Amino acid sequence: MEKLDKWHKTRIGLLVFALVELALCYGFLSWAIDSGNLFDWLFTILFFVGGVQNLVKLVWKVTRGQ
Numbered sequence: 001m002e003k004l005d006k007w008h009k010t011r012i013g014l015l016v017f018a019l020v021e022l023a024l025c026y027g028f029l030s031w032a033i034d035s036g037n038l039f040d041w042l043f044t045i046l047f048f049v050g051g052v053q054n055l056v057k058l059v060w061k062v063t064r065g066q
Contacts, residue, residue: 014058021051 007013025047032040 011058011061014054014061018051018054018058021047021054025051 008017025044028040028044028047031037032044
């Protein structure tokens with residue numbers, strides 16, 4: 001888990017996690033629209049927030065040159 005956490009904090013790790021979370025968000029959004037299930041909407045929001053958070057961290061890292 002420590003290796004995964006270290007890798008997640010790299011630029012490529014942040015990008016991969018952001019893309020995966022946004023893809024899951026899209027899938028759950030489609031599913032939530034079809035079913036109307038509140039848990040699907042909850043997962044949609046959680047994956048969206050996680051994806052955006054990783055994108056913001058990535059942009060911060062790129063612009064600050066870390």
